[in-house]
Amino acid sequence: MSPQFVPGQRWISDAEVELGLGTILQCDNRAVTVLFPSNGDTRVYSTRSAPLTRVMFSEGDVITHHEGWQLTVDDNKDLDGLTVYIGEDEHGEWRELPETQLSHELSFQGPRERLLTGQLDRNNHFYLRMLTRQQQAQQVADPLRGLRGPRVGLIPHQLYIAHEVGKRLSPRVLLADEVGLGKTIEAGMILHQQLLTGRAKRALILVPESLTHQWLVELLRRFGLPVTLIDEAYLKNTPLPFEDTQIALASIDWLANSPGHQLLAGEEAWDLLIIDEAHHLKWSPESSSTTYQCVEALAHQIPGLLLLTATPEQAGDAGFFGQLRLLDPQRYPSLEAFREEESHYRDIATILAQLEQGELPDADQQATLAPLLDSDTQALLTLLANPESDEEQKASARQQLMEQLIDRYGTGRVLFRNRRASVAGFPERLPHTYALPMPDLYDEALEHFAEPEHQDQAEILTGQTWPWPALTPERLFSQHLPEAERWWQLDPRVEWLQKTLKSAPQDKFLVICQHAETALELAEGLRVRSGLLAAVFHEDMALIERDRAAAWFADDEDGAQLLICSEIGSEGRNFQFAHHLVLFDLPPHPDLLEQRIGRLDRIGQQHTIEIHVPYLEDSAQSAWLEFCHAGLDQLRAPRPVGGPLFEQFEDDLEGWLNGELSGEEVLAELIPARQEAEDALEAGRHRLLELASHRPEVSESLVAQLEAEDADDSALQDYLERALDVYRLNNENLDEHTWHLRPSNETEGTLLTDVHIDYEEGSSGTFLRDKALVRDDLMYLTWEHPLVRNCMDAVTGSGRGNSCVALLKNKALPAGTLLLELLFVLEGAPQEGLDLPRHLPPQTLRLLLDANGNNLGPKVSFKGLSKQVVKMKKGMARQVVKLRQDSLRQLFDQAEQQAQAYLPSMIEQAQERMQNTLDPELTRLRALAKRNPAVREAEIEQLASLRERLGDALNHAQLRLDAARLLVSTSDDVR
């Protein structure tokens, strides 16, 4: 029988709920016309099958008149097929409100209204909604959040750092792992985690120009992040390059030298600033470089800061301090204070080592420490020493004490430095040195420039003061004797290189030299002398050409056997697929030497690294090699004391390079000095760093948990399958853990935001980490993949699936028994300046009420129950809703009341979580303020006030009904 439509009645469209309340304009046997005043649209439906539901209100409902006043319904009466509601208005007066005068703005998105008015979704949509909410609540509380998505191997020290730093609010740290240990990956993991958890929304990444593309590729490939590369091409079309960019990646030198763009960058609200190769930021108490000033200004405004450098001490301890003060000016107020503090590191490190072993510092040590310690640190020591403390108290006190010692008296929580020595799995470095005869013409050129009156010229030519230009005799020769042969015709290093390349035709060689001209001319020489084609990489090439050269070298099949780089290729680049490094000359600083070797000696290197150093006998080259190799032992392993010793011995060294001092004399002092400096560092700062940079017990547990998840992808596969079915994205199993995904015309567009998928052909994805690591062509599908996140957002961003009626096939229940299943979500009112969602994740509460209002939820799980649920035809479902309106309304009311009883404990949990995040920071600032007058009271007050306002906002959080499913039991097989 078709429904009885009467002009003036209010109905809503089942298919287009968003149109709101419609009014019947006219109706006959064939068609019914409805006006939707919300947008003025009229729809004509067939009278027999109109997808319309009559809107009827019942006792207790609050309804709104089109003039704005409200009425609480008490009763109603029928007037020629039209309903008139009777009840009290806001002032307690009894009034009548005919349905024709109802406001069209009534919302029908809520589960209660939708269910009671027969707006029903399919059971699988409800199921997806429940799964999504539960999954979201679980993920927010999950300590592994942000660690499972990146396409990276599970490397413990990286996971530790990412976990430790990624969870902080506005982290400010120096990532200073030795070369090639994965600082870029760590920064990417921190960024990914910050974005995923909403701690950061926008990031600015500044790197040397030569590394921009490598960063772009790593961020896309491993983290799938939507990065905008701000390069010349982009700037041509975009005058305001930073506006609306979520993650901007740019050359640091470009920005530092472009005041206009610097201003624009400074106007944006970034959350995180990332700076690669931070040792280029030069600082001394007297002056600082342009790049330093640029970063300092940005770092002042942007709350989060990650500085990356493998060689933080390259510019001496002032340079190192300069980086620390960018991170935490309060913690590091002056160079003198820092130096004074560092003098206590050895004592602190010893005590930390003892605490780690479960021992207490002895009485003497305690006496030395006493003047340094704050009262709360002292209290922890006392608690540990007290025989009455129980083991649990002691373990927690020990942990806190270690953290405080590291933070307040050690290197702080701002510095992370892992070293190869403590990271397993790195191959050996094998140095080979080749003494070659000095050509006479080189001798002539060197003698010429060694004359005091010609040294200036050498300086102009090479950018270095004498005797350093003597390390690159080919440059001096080319200048001094331009008419003679080309240098590559007489330089024995070239012939040596030709032979070496010939002896290992299958192997790739990376050749690094100081100057771009040398790189170019060497390539020319090899081509002319032996027809050998080399890829070349130097600073005068456009970025794209450099990347092309690097790609040609990397190509396995048709690639170049060798790549010749100027110094610019010695930084940040990934060339670990090669294992021969030729140092055509040595760079004029030990840290640069380490950077060069780091191109090959990095994660992923499978072979022993062969380091070849051809050099000219009895020359500045041989002296400098001996200083670095025999003296600093810098070729075999990274030597963090290289930089400081280089400064300390600079005068002696120059004497040696000039032939005025004997090498033996210098080495006799240098070698013991190195030993001593290494011992001191080992016992002091480095020991502290080691303890602060990696806690194996933490990372082992992270790795174990992630591995366990990797081993079982069934929950994710199940979720994704259901979601893709609802959102109409086709998927086909290629194998047990690999899918092919193909969008269709019906696929919802928002599902594919940031998902790198071929819209025509589709793309494949795997749930397996190991497979994703070797197959860049596959998406790596995890709970954190954009596709999965988009599915979740699509579910929670709309009301779809929030109202459902289904059958429950359960023979134990009398047929017709009703169960109402409800899901509530804890929410707070958004407030200016309070990032509430960060502190109030979507906690959920599920109730399952029987007809008497008893909550069976704790006994009957959602998944268990759902196994017995089958769909019910819509017509029948609406009938049930209509017939059981009154008891359903009662049940909804009861559910609201019961939910309220859970509210206090849910709020308490949220408060606890918020306090656990903010309180340690507050305590830390207060403790630092006692030792350091530079910590501003205002800053502490700001944090304390934020904590208070958040506490207040959380106290006002409410439970909102998010979904409801009515289950009607049946013993039949009816569908």
Ligand SMILES: Nc1ncnc2c1ncn2[C@@H]1O[C@H](COP(=O)(O)OP(=O)(O)OP(=O)(O)O)[C@@H](O)[C@H]1O
């Ligand atoms: N967890 C990981 N899984 C897979 N590959 C990794 C991982 N960590 C690092 N790598 C690879 O190891 C190489 C070195 O990593 P990365 O560039 O992050 O090191 P770095 O410390 O920044 O190096 P540098 O000191 O030279 O700047 C890169 O090729 C990177 O892709």
